[in-house]
Amino acid sequence: MNTDLVWSKFLNKIETEVNSIVYKTWFSNTKLHELKDNIATIIVPMEIHRKHLNDSYLKVIIDTLFLITNQMYDVNFILEDEIKKDENNDNVIELNNYDTSTEKTDFKYSSNLIKTYNFENFVVGNSNKLAHATALAVAETPGETYNPLFIYGSSGLGKTHLMHAIGNYIEEKTNKRVLYVSSQQFTDDFMKLSRKDDNDKTNYQYAEYFKNKYRSLDVLIIDDIQFFATKPKTQEEFFHIFNILYNEKKQIIISSDRSPNDLKLLEERLKTRFCWGLTVDIYPPELELRKNILRKKIQSSNSLPEISEEVIDYIASNMTSDVRNLEGAINRLMAYSFVMGCTEINLQVAVEALKDMINKGTSEKANILKVQKVVADYFQISVDDLKSKKRSASIAFPRQIAMYLSRTILNESFERIGLEFGGKDHSTVMHSCDKIKSEINTNNEIKNSIDEIKKNIV
Ligand code: ADP
């Protein structure tokens, strides 16, 4: 049998053995280079394939090859550009199995996972393929290979989606205990520990609850860690939890909008730990990926009329920054075509429906609502939150920033700003502006965040 034939039989067989996402990610882009001296040399696309196939699928590969060729082969993975090099194969490792025996302690909890974020509906392209492959590797062998996994990249590129996908995958396949928290939720949980309360018993119970909640996890997913920057006490508590989980080989997954080294106000010892595992970044999507994402989103929404390729081209070429925007465009098209009763979305309809979004910066002038939207998006809260009376730090702080930016970028009066923020009086607005101004002067992290937000407004 020639190698091509062996490999196509091999792939057909493997496809029936593993689930489709595993097949697509790890096997579909492999090739058999040669079968020689009892060694099967397999070409893989990236280093991560070599590691993960070795760690997790070696036995399956050897068995399947045996089934097809009736011969036992050792396996050697190489990258395309290594073909010429001579390689030894001495890294045969036993297949790893999930440890599903983890005992569970007895308290109620919710994993906070969003079921609709999974690997199946995550569209892969050049800008996110490493992050995607790594995330899947972690999902298949939590706590074993890449620990901690640190994913970073700008807002709207799919970090949160990938993290939930990992969590959902693990929950589905094992009985491991998974928890997803935003860094804000973690801080809130932790702050409750130190609140003043006359009732010692309640405090004690809460401390126990906190300890149990975090320390008995198998997988801790913590999103947007950059918000820990200004919270040394939270960092300290997280440091302890990190150590406990890490030492017990529990998986930790962290995301941030910047790399560990750029997290200026984070304690050194935390940064060091973040780099112990693997750090991967996600880039803004390239044109082809943007188109594929649009196609996927259109496919999965059954309330959209037919959309031409021309329209997909138009959106993908004009909306270049992030995936959240692309989703926004699709939602807009949906609403527009529903209201207008369109049976087909052609270029003309799309241009009209999306004119505010696509001509951003040229025709749409920045206004208070725009500032509110950008700030709310950045902090992952809603515009209604900004206008509300809520006083928790996770909302009050973004609100102050939005007020400050409305003042400094748009030059609006304090009164007008107060009005647009749910009827606050002008002294509240003034106070907010002063506060943020002094934060900017003393806190680089905050200054950087605000610079980042500004870029999206002007
Ligand atoms: P981040 O956490 O990096 O800010 P999110 O994970 O919240 O970004 O992604 C923003 C939106 O874009 C989500 O609705 C997510 O489902 C979607 N998205 C991002 N990347 C992809 C992708 N590659 N395929 C499909 N949807 C994506």
Ligand code: MG
């Ligand atoms: Mg996110």
